[in-house]
Each structure stands twice: as structure tokens, then as C-alpha cells.
Amino acid sequence: xxxxxxxxxxxxxxxxxxxxxxxxxxxxxxxxxxxxxxxxxxxxxxxxxxxxxxxxxxxxxxxxxxxxxxxxxxxxxxxxxxxxxxxxxxxxxxxxxxxxxxxxxxxxxxxxxxxxxxxxxxxxxxxxxxxxxxxxxxxxxxxxxxxxxxxxxxxxxxxxxxxxxxxxxxxxxxxxxxxxxxxxxxxxxxxxxxxxxxxxxxxxxxxxxxxxxxxxxxxxxxxxxxxxxxxxxxxxxxxxxxxxxxxxxxxxxxxxxxxxxxxxxxxxxx
Amino acid sequence: xxxxxxxxxxxxxxxxxxxxxxxxxxxxxxxxxxxxxxxxxxxxxxxxxxxxxxxxxxxxxxxxxxxxxxxxxxxxxxxxxxxxxxxxxxxxxxxxxxxxxxxxxxxxxxxxxxxxxxxxxxxxxxxxxxxxxxxxxxxxxxxxxxxxxxxxxxxxxxxxxxxxxxxxxxxxxxxxxxxxxxxxxxxxxxxxxxxxxxxxxxxxxxxxxxxxxxxxxxxxxxxxxxxxxxxxxxxxxxxxxxxxxxx
Numbered sequence: 001x002x003x004x005x006x007x008x009x010x011x012x013x014x015x016x017x018x019x020x021x022x023x024x025x026x027x028x029x030x031x032x033x034x035x036x037x038x039x040x041x042x043x044x045x046x047x048x049x050x051x052x053x054x055x056x057x058x059x060x061x062x063x064x065x066x067x068x069x070x071x072x073x074x075x076x077x078x079x080x081x082x083x084x085x086x087x088x089x090x091x092x093x094x095x096x097x098x099x100x101x102x103x104x105x106x107x108x109x110x111x112x113x114x115x116x117x118x119x120x121x122x123x124x125x126x127x128x129x130x131x132x133x134x135x136x137x138x139x140x141x142x143x144x145x146x147x148x149x150x151x152x153x154x155x156x157x158x159x160x161x162x163x164x165x166x167x168x169x170x171x172x173x174x175x176x177x178x179x180x181x182x183x184x185x186x187x188x189x190x191x192x193x194x195x196x197x198x199x200x201x202x203x204x205x206x207x208x209x210x211x212x213x214x215x216x217x218x219x220x221x222x223x224x225x226x227x228x229x230x231x232x233x234x235x236x237x238x239x240x241x242x243x244x245x246x247x248x249x250x251x252x253x254x255x256x257x258x259x260x261x262x263x264x265x266x267x268x269x270x
Numbered sequence: 271x272x273x274x275x276x277x278x279x280x281x282x283x284x285x286x287x288x289x290x291x292x293x294x295x296x297x298x299x300x301x302x303x304x305x306x307x308x309x310x311x312x313x314x315x316x317x318x319x320x321x322x323x324x325x326x327x328x329x330x331x332x333x334x335x336x337x338x339x340x341x342x343x344x345x346x347x348x349x350x351x352x353x354x355x356x357x358x359x360x361x362x363x364x365x366x367x368x369x370x371x372x373x374x375x376x377x378x379x380x381x382x383x384x385x386x387x388x389x390x391x392x393x394x395x396x397x398x399x400x401x402x403x404x405x406x407x408x409x410x411x412x413x414x415x416x417x418x419x420x421x422x423x424x425x426x427x428x429x430x431x432x433x434x435x436x437x438x439x440x441x442x443x444x445x446x447x448x449x450x451x452x453x454x455x456x457x458x459x460x461x462x463x464x465x466x467x468x469x470x471x472x473x474x475x476x477x478x479x480x481x482x483x484x485x486x487x488x489x490x491x492x493x494x495x496x497x498x499x500x501x502x503x504x505x506x507x508x509x510x511x512x513x514x515x516x517x
Binding site for chain 2: 002003004005006007022023025026029030033036037106107108109110111112179180181182185264268
């Protein structure tokens with residue numbers, strides 16, 4: 001028989017996880033519904049998801065491609081592989097914050113695991129990420145970019161990337177419930193960070209001091225990890241992989257602890 | 271039949287109301303710069319509440335607006351965790367607080383049955399087995415595959431009720447008794463609740479209607495300003511309550 005004891009329940013860190021598994025069907029349904037609602041609206045649906053990064057890449061390649069012709073041979077691939085990671089992280093986190101801050105009304109009405117929203121946001125982001133990977137494949141085929149053995153690493157880097165994004169979303173959505181302007185501040189910050197991250201340009205054009213400083217940019221670590229096997233056909237440096245893995249798990253742990261320990265206050269705050 | 275199903279020990283729920291609205295970083299930063307602390311008022315929606323309910327009992331909760339009735343139901347339904355004290359609950363709870371919580375109005379009735387079922391903690395497979403019965407009880411057979419934004423509000427409420435009460439719960443929590451749908455449906459839903467009661471479900475009701483409390487409940491609890499003012503047999507409490515509200 002199910003029991004609920006507000007005093008004796010296991011620590012929130014574990015309890016939330018157990019509940020999430022119990023409510024797994026809700027997580028799947030929510031993810032599916034976000035996607036359904038999004039694509040039912042327009043006939044172009046999934047086609048848009050493909051077209052958007054393609055157009056972005058084409059425009060940017062026309063604008064900057066010649067500038068980096070000598071240092072980056074297949075500029076479009078370099079650009080798009082970085083852009084996909086960037087979009088995945090920023091769109092997922094923004095979506096997660098949005099659903100918690102504005103769509104979390106359900107949490108005031110009925111008990112559901114609070115992390116459901118965040119997991120659904122990450123699930124939705126992943127599906128979009130996989131769809132937009134097809135645009136990358138189209139460009140790879142079009143440019144006749146060579147396939148390499150290092151490509152086996154791509155699923156691993158996606159996994160690490162997802163772990164980071166989940167943790168980061170948890171951290172940011174916790175903050176956004178307590179401070180309603182978190183999303184606005186975040187949007188300004190990532191706008192600036194976009195130009196400070198070598199997505200549109202090679203790292204080598206930066207001064208040594210600046211690029212050393214940027215080595216701490218978590219976005220850069222994750223982008224390099226995803227981009228290197230695709231663009232350069234070799235594995236990322238071991239030190240980079242170690243950094244990325246520790247970054248991902250530290251973020252997840254911090255996010256999970258922050259979120260679950262504040263979860264009970266969410267119904268009071270939303 | 272003598273096991274305790276719901277028990278509250280010294281439960282307090284405290285809301286913290288900041289005097290200035292809008293909690294933003296910006297506000298905090300400005301206040302911090304001005305060296306002004308942020309002032310709050312603490313407001314106890316529930317104040318040191320203790321009681322226990324045994325299996326099969328029907329308990330009515332009465333009190334003026336803002337007395338803490340809804341907060342009490344929420345604390346029992348696990349929506350908010352008490353600031354202090356302990357809430358203990360045994361068995362599956364069907365909260366009829368928000369019928370159709372999480373309904374997506376762009377989706378069809380069928381899709382929403384699965385969605386709302388998942389919100390209530392049921393698996394997909396469970397819901398697939400119950401689908402037919404739910405649709406029949408709600409009486410929406412022809413509209414199953416239409417988005418529920420095309421439904422009347424009565425139809426939406428009927429569907430919500432049908433989903434929430436499809437299987438017998440151990441504890442039923444009802445906020446403002448069943449003003450769901452037309453007279454026929456009200457009879458049908460009342461019959462279902464009585465049936466569950468006969469089969470051993472514990473029922474907790476909040477209502478402003480003294481008659482429905484007298485009819486359904488054996489015990490009553492009178493809340494005032496977050497505390498229990500009186501509790502006991504329904505007739506005693508209701509008589510006192512109606513005297514009090516007359517004067």
C-alpha cells in the first residue's frame with residue numbers, strides 16, 4: 001500500500017528520482033505533447049527544424065566563409081556542428097526556465113514530480129537536436145566531407161552534452177522560480193557569450209591570453225568535444241574529454257541537489 | 271476497519287509574503303545597494319493542526335473564506351509540504367481539487383485521458399484498459415477525437431471527474447461538493463462517491479453548503495484563521511456553526 005509521510009520521506013535527492021521513475025509515462029507524454037503542439041501548427045513542421053539551421057549556415061558561410069578560407073576548409077561544417085550544440089544548450093535551458101516560471105501552475109494544483117518539466121524540456125531539446133543533425137548530414141554530403149573512425153565518439157559526446165544540459169537546466173530553473181528576471185538576464189548573457197565562443201570563427205584568431213581565458217568557457221569545451229570528430233576526423237584530446245565529463249557530472253549533481261532541495265518551496269513560490 | 275488513514279501532527283503551513291512584489295535580481299541588487307533589507311510578513315495559513323481520520327470515515331471541513339480549508343486539503347494531497355509538523359497518509363489518494371489538472375485544450379479527449387491519467391500517476395497501460403469506461407461515464411463518446419477546446423465546460427468537468435474517480439481510491443478529497451455537470455451527472459457522481467464510501471473509502475469534503483456536509487459526513491471540523499475551532503459529530507458542529515454565522 002502506498003504511504004506518504006511528510007516527515008519520514010527519504011531525502012529529496014533520492015525521493016524525486018524515485019517519483020520521476022514512477023511518473024515516467026507522464027514524462028514521455030509531456031515530451032510528446034510539446035513536440036506535437038509545435039509541429040501540428042505548421043504544415044512545414046519538421047521541415048522547418050531542418051531549414052532553419054541550413055539557412056543560418058548558408059547565410060553565415062556566405063558572409064564569413066571567405067574570411068576563414070585558409071584556416072577552415074569546410075567552414076559550413078565547422079560552423080554548423082558548433083551551432084547545433086549551442087542551440088541545443090541555450091534553447092533547452094530557456095525552454096526549461098520558461099515552463100517552470102510560467103507553466104508550472106500544475107504544481108500548485110496537484111502533486112507531480114517537479115523535475116518532470118525539466119526532463120520533458122530536455123527530451124524535447126534532444127528530439128530537436130536529432131532532427132537538426134540531419135541538416136548537418138545534408139551539408140556533409142553536399143561538401144563530400146570525409147567520414148572517419150573518430151565518428152564513433154559522436155554518440156558519447158551527445159550523451160555528455162545532454163547530462164550537462166539537464167544539470168544546467170535544473171540550476172537555471174531553480175533560480176528562475178526565485179528570481180523572475182533570471183530568464184532575461186540569461187538571454188543577455190548568452191547573447192554576449194555567443195560571440196565570445198569560437199563558433200563562427202576558429203580559436204586560433206584569438207590572442208593567446210584570451211584563448212587561455214576562454215578555455216574555461218563550458219560551452220567551448222562541449223562544442224569542441226562534439227565538433228572535433230566531425231570536423232577534424234580525430235578524437236578530442238583526453239584532457240578535453242576529462243574536462244567535459246567532470247563538467248557534465250558536476251553540473252548535474254549541483255543542479256539536482258539545488259532543484260530537489262528547493263522543490264518543496266516551488267508550490268509556495270510559483 | 272480501524273486503521274488510521276490520515277494523520278496530522280502539529281501541522282503548520284507558513285506563507286512568506288514579501289511587502290514589495292516582484293522578486294527579481296534587480297530588486298535584490300537595488301535593495302542591497304541601498305542597504306535596505308527586504309521585509310516580509312509571515313502568514314500562517316494553517317496553525318498547529320492535529321487530527322486523525324480512520325478508514326471509512328467521512329469528514330466535512332467548514333469555515334469562512336480564508337480559514338485554511340483549501341490549504342489543508344493541499345497539504346494532505348501532497349501538493350505542499352508542511353512548514354512544520356507531520357502529515358501521514360496511507361493508501362492512494364484521489365484529489366478532486368482540480369478536475370482535469372493538466373488538460374491540454376488543443377488535444378483530443380482521448381489524448382487528454384492519457385495525459386490526465388499520467389498526471390494522477392497512472393501508467394499508459396492502465397489508462398488504455400480504462401479508456402472505454404471513462405468515456406462512457408463522462409458521456410462523451412462522440413467527441414472523443416475532437417480537441418477539448420471544443421467541449422462545453424460541463425463536458426470538461428465530467429471528463430475530469432470520470433478520470434479521477436475511475437478506480438476506487440483509498441482516500442477521496444473533495445473541494446466544494448460536485449457541482450459538476452447537469453443534474454443527471456450530479457446524481458451519477460454522487461452515487462459513485464457513495465458507492466466508494468460503502469466499500470471503505472475515506473472521504474474528506476470541503477463545502478460551504480451545510481446540507482451536503484450533514485448528509486454525507488459523520489464528523490465535521492470547523493476551521494477559523496488556520497486553526498481548528500471545533501471538531502466532533504457533524505450535527506453538533508453544524509448547529510454551532512449555523513448559530514455562529516447567524517449572529
